[in-house]
Amino acid sequence: MDYDSLPGFGKDQWIKYRWNRNYDNPYPEHDFEVFLRPKLPSEIVTLEIAADNAAQDICNTYRNKKIYLAMSGGIDSEFVANILLKNDIAFTPIIFSVDDHNLLDTWWAYRWCKENKINYKNITISIDDYFRNMIEIAKKFCAKMIPGSPAAQYCANLARENDGILLSGCAFNELYIPDPIMPDEANDPTLSDKTGYIHSEIEIVKAMLMPDMPITFLNWNPEITLSYIISRDPNKNTEENRFDLYKCSPRPKTALPIPYHFFENDNRIKGWYQLWHDIGTTTSYYLGTSKELINLLTKR
Amino acid sequence: MIELNQLPGMCKDQWIKYRWNRNYDNPYPEHDFEIYFQPKKITKIVPMDIAARNAIEDICNTYKNKKIYLAMSGGVDSEYIARIMIDMKINFVPIILEVDTWNKLDVWWAYRWCKKNNVDPYVLKISLSDLLLKSISHAKKYCTRKPTGPTGLNFCAEVARQNKGVLITGTGSHELYIPDPIMTEEANDLTLKNKIGYVFSEADLLKHLLMPDMPCVFYNWTPEITLAYIAARNPDKTTEENRFGIFNCLPRPKMGEPGPKGYKNFSNSTSQIEAILTYKIFTHLRFDIGISDSFYLGTKEQLINLFTNYENI
Numbered sequence: 001m002d003y004d005s006l007p008g009f010g011k012d013q014w015i016k017y018r019w020n021r022n023y024d025n026p027y028p029e030h031d032f033e034v035f036l037r038p039k040l041p042s043e044i045v046t047l048e049i050a051a052d053n054a055a056q057d058i059c060n061t062y063r064n065k066k067i068y069l070a071m072s073g074g075i076d077s078e079f080v081a082n083i084l085l086k087n088d089i090a091f092t093p094i095i096f097s098v099d100d101h102n103l104l105d106t107w108w109a110y111r112w113c114k115e116n117k118i119n120y121k122n123i124t125i126s127i128d129d130y131f132r133n134m135i136e137i138a139k140k141f142c143a144k145m146i147p148g149s150p151a152a153q154y155c156a157n158l159a160r161e162n163d164g165i166l167l168s169g170c171a172f173n174e175l176y177i178p179d180p181i182m183p184d185e186a187n188d189p190t191l192s193d194k195t196g197y198i199h200s201e202i203e204i205v206k207a208m209l210m211p212d213m214p215i216t217f218l219n220w221n222p223e224i225t226l227s228y229i230i231s232r233d234p235n236k237n238t239e240e241n242r243f244d245l246y247k248c249s250p251r252p253k254t255a256l257p258i259p260y261h262f263f264e265n266d267n268r269i270k271g272w273y274q275l276w277h278d279i280g281t282t283t284s285y286y287l288g289t290s291k292e293l294i295n296l297l298t299k300r
Numbered sequence: 301m302i303e304l305n306q307l308p309g310m311c312k313d314q315w316i317k318y319r320w321n322r323n324y325d326n327p328y329p330e331h332d333f334e335i336y337f338q339p340k341k342i343t344k345i346v347p348m349d350i351a352a353r354n355a356i357e358d359i360c361n362t363y364k365n366k367k368i369y370l371a372m373s374g375g376v377d378s379e380y381i382a383r384i385m386i387d388m389k390i391n392f393v394p395i396i397l398e399v400d401t402w403n404k405l406d407v408w409w410a411y412r413w414c415k416k417n418n419v420d421p422y423v424l425k426i427s428l429s430d431l432l433l434k435s436i437s438h439a440k441k442y443c444t445r446k447p448t449g450p451t452g453l454n455f456c457a458e459v460a461r462q463n464k465g466v467l468i469t470g471t472g473s474h475e476l477y478i479p480d481p482i483m484t485e486e487a488n489d490l491t492l493k494n495k496i497g498y499v500f501s502e503a504d505l506l507k508h509l510l511m512p513d514m515p516c517v518f519y520n521w522t523p524e525i526t527l528a529y530i531a532a533r534n535p536d537k538t539t540e541e542n543r544f545g546i547f548n549c550l551p552r553p554k555m556g557e558p559g560p561k562g563y564k565n566f567s568n569s570t571s572q573i574e575a576i577l578t579y580k581i582f583t584h585l586r587f588d589i590g591i592s593d594s595f596y597l598g599t600k601e602q603l604i605n606l607f608t609n610y611e612n613i
Binding site for chain 2: 107
């Protein structure tokens, strides 16, 4: 396979992907594929060192650009904020609200900004606009799993208008079923009996929507990706692992800027919900076990 | 006018007297309700942890042979009580009330606490429609504006009653320090204009009216715990930050009870007709009767003086 010709993201586009699902072929063998293509073996370092390195590297790569960070209130973006702060990197958090639907999430982002005396930008849109945007994205890419992408797109637009770049706490996910935050993955037949790591459709959609932005901070380079995989304690669930690794106060997460209960019954997005269930087979691509990925990222 | 000591009361030895004035013949009384702290003896200022332990011990003695249930919403108020009871090795059952998925992000904390402390909770699941329809009947019965939170707790009290137990909840009088992010309603309450100090909320009085057999207003159970909180509060911090500090709990936001606005947002997940009808009645009651949801109790200094000065007893 000619990986070089595929689109990619992360530093030097080290993560390549192929988007296979479309209206002519709504049920391809793989809805999409993701290929990790490190150019050099990575050393194993602590997550904090890897994150410091990634932050410095992003600054060098996007010299003279203002840095914006999408802060959802979750611990992934808070971890990135702490790293930027620690490295004396000037940045502006963007806090995105859909009416008052995600205020229990954004509470954390406001609190962080207040405690650290950091000025932030606010974007608030109506739920009608959010739904409209979401459906447009779904139609454009023949995508299923897109609820978070309009938020990222609004934030990226704000960064672009201000000659900046957007970072976020996005990354690929671990797959250790049973896990309270993985009900969708638990019912995904393509992931049956698998453990390890997966790439979610939503991150690919974000990469297609904003190829100019280094949004997936936690997969920016092979080093930070490897350090997370190495640090993960298999005896803890995903939430607990992240609370410990990021040294952030624990919290639950709406996960999407709109609560889940809208999806099934709200007339404004019933069509999209139908699309979710009627096209494609999965919203995840299996990357490999922890051992396989460590081997891939460290081999000479 | 009835004398204060003849009024109905709540908490230990009914030391808090109240008068409920709002009714359908008089929907706009001078005070919607009144609250009077009537401590019988001088109260010493003790640290919050000691006052809380004493209150729990006293509740256990008062309700001897009753099983203790604690309504755990996921907020810091109830988690603090849970932690004190664990420290005191008191056997209790947390009740976690799930209202559809409405309070999913709140109860996450309660589940987490139970898991970390190896305590099995009693999980009570109800629908939002059930909660609101029951709330409407309470609103009608008591001519009240804020029935939803107390109604939810009354579902928990029913579990306690059926199991020959008593229900404790993390309820108590509130501080009033405007501006405060969690006090938007109080900030717009004309009866509280330019006042600072402490207020008693209509919702907390309704909890007592619905559950007079339960020690549900824990943070006012005795004058001692009431005073301990007032004395411990740092005026330079918001209410949230004070509670995180005093209760030594991890910070968190709170969804709270489903109100008219939230219910509007939620209406797509329940029967549309029922939702709209309920919403209309609820909103109508909420905004068309009464003047205030709060009764002003006094400033911090006035209250400390009330509890600690012989002349007031």
